[in-house]
Amino acid sequence: MGVFDIIGPVMVGPSSSHTAGAVRIGYIARKLLGEPVRRAQIDLHGSFLATGRGHGTDRALVAGLLKMQPDDTRIPISLYLAEQAGMEVVFGQVDLRDANPNTARLRLEGESGARLEVVGSSIGGGRIRIGQVDGMEAHFSGESPTLIIRNQDKPGCVTEVALLLSEFHLNIATMQLYRDRPGGLAVMVLECDEEIPLGAREWLSQMDGIEKVTYLGLKEGR
Amino acid sequence: MGFSALEEMGRRAKEQEKPLWQVVWEEDCAFSQMEPAASLEKMKAMYRAMKEADASYQEELVSASGLVGGDGGRMARYVESGACLCGPFVGRMMERALKMAENNACMKRIVAAPTAGSCGVLPAVLLTCQEMLPAEEERILEALYVAAGVGEVIASRSSISGARGGCQAEIGASSAMAAAAVVTLKGGSPEAVFHGAAMALKNLLGLVCDPVAGLVEVPCVKRNVVGAVNALSAADMALAGIRSAIPPDQVIDAMRDVGDRMSVELRETGKGGLADTPAGRAVREQLEKQSRGGSQEDVG
Secondary structure, three states: OHHHHOOOOEEEOOOOHHHHHHHHHHHHHHHOOOOEEEEEEEEEEEHHHHHHOOHHHHHHHHHOOOOOOOOOOOHHHHHHHHHHHHEEEEEOOOOOOOOOOOOEEEEEEEEEOOEEEEEEEEEEOEEEEEEEEEEEEEOOOOOOEEEEEEEEEOOOHHHHHHHHHHOOOOOOEEEEEEEOOOOOOEEEEEEEEEOOOHHHHHHHHHOEEEEEEEEEEOOOOO | OOOHHHHHHHHHHHHHHHHHHHHHHHHHHHHHHHHHHHHHHHHHHHHHHHHHHOOOOOOOHHHHHOOOOOHHHHHHHHHOOOOOOOHHHHHHHHHHHHHOOOHHHHEEEEEEOOOOOOOHHHHHHHHHHHHHHOOHHHHHHHHHHHHHHHHHHHHHOOOOOOHHHHHOOOHHHHHHHHHHHHHHOOOOOHHHHHHHHHHHHHOOOOOEOOOOHHHOOHHHHHHHHHHHHHHHEEEEEHHHHOOOOOHHHHHHHHHHHHHHHHOOOHEEOOOOHHHOOOOHHHHHHHHHHHHOOOOOEEOO
C-alpha cells in the first residue's frame, strides 16, 4: 500500500470500495477479456449484494466493463450507455465461500464469442484483488503489469517463461502457480515491474504447452 | 510498502535526522519506484483536486435517495452570520466537511482520503488551515505525506474499510490522519504527531458503520464533521503536550481488535444501528419500491 492508495484515488463517489473498486474490477475483467463485452452476467456476494445497489456498485461494474476509469463522470449513467452500446447485462446473487465481503463474479461473453469468468474483490480504498480467473485461483491487484498464462502442467514450462522474460530484461515482482490437477491445466500469474512488450507476449503465446496468454498492462487502453 | 509501525517511522526520522514527511516521501518513492519530483507533483494534483471538489459544491444537488443535500450551504450561511458557537475556524471547517461529503453522496468527483465515505475530513481540515492559519501550500503538501504515512500504518496494522472494521476504520482513520497533518503544520514533534493521531483514533474507537439503506449518506456525511472536529481537538491536545496513555501503534491494534469483534450487521451491510431504525428501514423500503418500479435491471 502506497501513499497514493491512502490520499487518492480521485474518483466519482459515493464509495471507494463499492464504487471505485467496482469500476476497477469491471475494468480489469474487460481488459482480461480483450474485446468489447456483448453479454455480462454479474453476480454479487456479501456486502456488494446487501448494499451494492445503493452505492451504485451495479453501475460501477458496468462502467468498468465499458472501460471507464473510477474518475469518469459518466459512471452514474453507465447502464444507459451499456444499453446504447448493445451490451446485455444481467444481475444476480451468489454466495461464495471464504470470499471478501465486497466480491463480484463476472461471467463475460465478448463480441467474438470469447468467454471469461472473473471473481474480484474490493478490499478498501478503491483497491481490488482478482481472486479467480476462469475458475482457477489467481491473486493479483492489477496495479502492476500482469501476465496470466494458461499452460499444460508439465516440467519446464515455468523455466521457459522465466527465461524468455529475462531475455527481454523484464523483472518479475511476484509469481504464482496454480493447477487443477497434476499434469492438467495450470495457470501462472506473473506481476512484473515493467510493461511486457507485445513481442515478448507473442513469443510466449507461441511456446509449446502454452494455451493462452492474457496481459494486463497499465498504460494500454487508457 | 510504507511503514507498518509509527514507531518505526519515528525511529527512521530520528536516525536520519529528517522530518517525518520526508521519510514517508522517500520510503514511498523507493517502494513505488516513483521519481521524487513526480511524487510531489502527484501530491500537488491530489490537493488541487480537493480544492476543485470543494469549489464544485452545488447546494441545490440532492443525492439519489433524497436524504442528503444542501447542508453545506446552510452551514456556510450560519458561519457567515457570526453565530457559530465553535467560531469561524471550526465553523468553516465543518462547512467544508459537509460540502465534500455531500459532493460524494451526489456522485461528484472527490479525492478518497483514505476512503470516499471519509473524503471530507482531511480537505476540510487542511483547506481551512491554509486559509485561516495561514499555511503555505508547500507545508500543506508535507502534512499530506505525514497524513498518508499514518494512514498506511493504520491500513497495514488494521483496516481502512468500513466493511472490515466499521466506521472507526474510515472516519477514525481519516481523523487520525488529519490530526497528524495539523500537528505537522503547527510544527509539532514526531511524538506529538503520533500521539495526536492516536488520540483522534481512540476517541472514535467502536464507531460502527450503519448506513441507512446502505448508502454513503446517513450518517456518513455528518460523521465527516465529527472526524474533522475530533482531529482538531486531538491535535490541540497533542500540541499542548498531552499524550495518549496507550502507545499509538497499540491504539491502532486496538482498533483492529474492536473491528474484528464488531458484528457484521454493523460493518457496512446496512442491517444494524441507524439503518435498522423504523425510519431507516422505511427509507430502505421506499428505495427498494422505487427501484423495482423503474428498473431496467434483473436483480435475482
